[in-house]
Amino acid sequence: MMTRAQNLEYLSQEPLDVLVIGGGIVGSSIARDAAMRGLRTGLVEKIDFAFGTSGRSSRLLHGGMRYLAQGRIGLVHEASVEKTILHRIAPHLAAPLPFVFPTYRGNPDWQLWKLKMGVKLYDLLCAGRNLGESTWLSRADTLLCVPGLRSDLLQGAVRYFDGLTNDARLVLDTLRSAVRHGAAVANACRLVSAKRGSLWTCECMNEQARQPLTLQTRTVVNATGPWADGLPHSRVKLRLTKGIHLVVDQQRLPVAETVVMTEGSRILFAIPWGLRTVLGTTDTDYKGSLDEVTATGDDVAYVLGIANQFFPNAKLLSTDVLSTWAGLRPLIADRKGKPSDISRSHEIKSPEPNWWDVAGGKLTTCRLMAEQTVDRVIKGADLPAQNCRTAEELLLEAVDAFSGIAPPKVSREAVQHYCENEWALHLDDVMIRRTSWHYYRADAEDVARQVLDWMAELRAWDEETKAAEWTEYQRLLSLSTQGARRS
Numbered sequence: 281m282m283t284r285a286q287n288l289e290y291l292s293q294e295p296l297d298v299l300v301i302g303g304g305i306v307g308s309s310i311a312r313d314a315a316m317r318g319l320r321t322g323l324v325e326k327i328d329f330a331f332g333t334s335g336r337s338s339r340l341l342h343g344g345m346r347y348l349a350q351g352r353i354g355l356v357h358e359a360s361v362e363k364t365i366l367h368r369i370a371p372h373l374a375a376p377l378p379f380v381f382p383t384y385r386g387n388p389d390w391q392l393w394k395l396k397m398g399v400k401l402y403d404l405l406c407a408g409r410n411l412g413e414s415t416w417l418s419r420a421d422t423l424l425c426v427p428g429l430r431s432d433l434l435q436g437a438v439r440y441f442d443g444l445t446n447d448a449r450l451v452l453d454t455l456r457s458a459v460r461h462g463a464a465v466a467n468a469c470r471l472v473s474a475k476r477g478s479l480w481t482c483e484c485m486n487e488q489a490r491q492p493l494t495l496q497t498r499t500v501v502n503a504t505g506p507w508a509d510g511l512p513h514s515r516v517k518l519r520l521t522k523g524i525h526l527v528v529d530q531q532r533l534p535v536a537e538t539v540v541m542t543e544g545s546r547i548l549f550a551i552p553w554g555l556r557t558v559l560g561t562t563d564t565d566y567k568g569s570l571d572e573v574t575a576t577g578d579d580v581a582y583v584l585g586i587a588n589q590f591f592p593n594a595k596l597l598s599t600d601v602l603s604t605w606a607g608l609r610p611l612i613a614d615r616k617g618k619p620s621d622i623s624r625s626h627e628i629k630s631p632e633p634n635w636w637d638v639a640g641g642k643l644t645t646c647r648l649m650a651e652q653t654v655d656r657v658i659k660g661a662d663l664p665a666q667n668c669r670t671a672e673e674l675l676l677e678a679v680d681a682f683s684g685i686a687p688p689k690v691s692r693e694a695v696q697h698y699c700e701n702e703w704a705l706h707l708d709d710v711m712i713r714r715t716s717w718h719y720y721r722a723d724a725e726d727v728a729r730q731v732l733d734w735m736a737e738l739r740a741w742d743e744e745t746k747a748a749e750w751t752e753y754q755r756l757l758s759l760s761t762q763g764a765r766r767s
């Protein structure tokens with residue numbers, strides 16, 4: 281595995297074939313695909329890998345039951361097939377997850393007979409290979425399966441399968457794979473400007489060393505998610521919507537399987553995550569800072585309100601919330617209609633020769649987006665390259681104890697691994713994206729203190745740097761625990 285310094289050196293040595301801007305799931309998947317096809321590939325990420333939406337999703341690999349209800353069969357088919365491919369190539373990050381979708385008399389949006397047909401179609405759209413077979417449950421069986429569920433007017437439920445992943449880990453393992461295939465990747469490296477000549481000359485800022493870095497490349501791919509319309513040369517038009525998640529102790533809301541909760545035509549989830557239950561999400565238009573997206577008190581109250589309607593005895597309060605995260609959906613602009621109705625499909629466009637904008641899509645379809653993008657990049661620049669192999673080759677040949685859906689054990693060994701092999705530069709890189717300890721652990725602050733000491737030794741931080749790291753982490757902690765017990 282190349283170190284960060286080696287990566288930066290490689291990036292600036294000779295012209296690249298492909299320079300990917302943005303280290304989210306889309307950018308990392310494109311870098312992996314391009315490198316596997318033998319292209320000289322680089323990727324720059326301005327803050328940290330998975331800093332953006334790809335570290336703040338619902339962590340589901342799904343075809344989209346909701347899109348099925350909207351009649352978007354093509355979209356559901358595409359995502360369903362991709363869900364099964366990810367399950368095959370990255371089994372450590374794609375666990376089959378049963379969903380129980382209860383229905384109530386008098387709810388015109390979600391009728392049991394329609395859902396029964398829907399889930400069977402859902403299985404078929406995975407080319408008959410869903411992660412488990414859908415069934416339906418009687419009223420009594422639904423209550424046995426989901427203790428505490430509201431019972432008045434309950435008719436029954438359907439039970440179907442999607443996958444549970446760990447979004448940030450999916451990004452990091454995709455990058456580890458990209459690097460194994462020859463790509464060079466750098467976090468804390470921001471694209472500032474780009475100029476087109478016979479090659480593209482990209483001016484970047486190495487935020488770690490506070491030094492400019494000039495890179496030359498035949499092609500550029502803008503994969504900056506919610507930031508995509510702000511990049512120089514970009515012609516992307518986005519409509520950003522915010523979605524938040526809350527983490528509560530599993531004992532406060534014990535769900536063995538994901539429970540689908542509805543509000544009109546919207547659906548929310550209560551997702552089991554080890555000792556925790558994750559509740560989400562919202563879908564509201566967003567206009568604020570892209571670098572600091574947070575859950576407000578209103579967001580928290582909305583999600584808790586729905587959860588309390590479906591689990592009336594839980595009586596969840598904002599003080600039950602251990603942590604929150606909030607992300608932005610980079611949806612292709614459509615000013616009309618409700619946010620939740622806007623298409624989740626993706627777009628790949630070239631506004632100028634050898635500049636590619638990739639926007640929209642979702643975590644589940646990242647591999648396909650990458651395959652389609654790299655096909656076009658190769659054709660557009662007439663690059664000699666091999667065929668795409670990302671649907672066949674395992675993401676990682678050998679999976680270690682440091683990556684998975686559940687957070688790893690807190691240990692010095694793990695922290696050392698993240699610093700040496702996964703480009704962790706700051707305390708929050710480890711606490712939030714490498715491990716999820718920040719969201720998962722009730723004693724996150726104590727864990728962070730220990731990790732700070734380990735990182736200080738491993739990275740040779742002086743007292744001043746250590747203090748700055750701690751101050752920044754405290755700030756992030758307060759942002760991600762608004763209305764929560766820890767604040």
Ligand SMILES: Cc1cc2nc3c(=O)[nH]c(=O)nc-3n(C[C@H](O)[C@H](O)[C@H](O)COP(=O)(O)OP(=O)(O)OC[C@H]3O[C@@H](n4cnc5c(N)ncnc54)[C@H](O)[C@@H]3O)c2cc1C
Nearest residue numbers: 302304305306326332333334338340471505523642643644
């Ligand atoms: C609340 C919510 C829940 C979701 N749940 C799911 C789900 O369960 N399943 C699913 O399939 N999809 C889900 N999605 C959608 C999915 O998460 C996104 O489509 C996907 O993560 C977008 O990835 P991306 O790589 O395009 O963007 P991002 O992950 O945002 O990556 C873009 C990166 O570009 C970097 N960047 C920006 N500007 C620059 C620059 N100048 N130079 C260098 N780097 C730069 C940013 O720092 C960022 O890391 C969800 C989305 C949201 C908001």
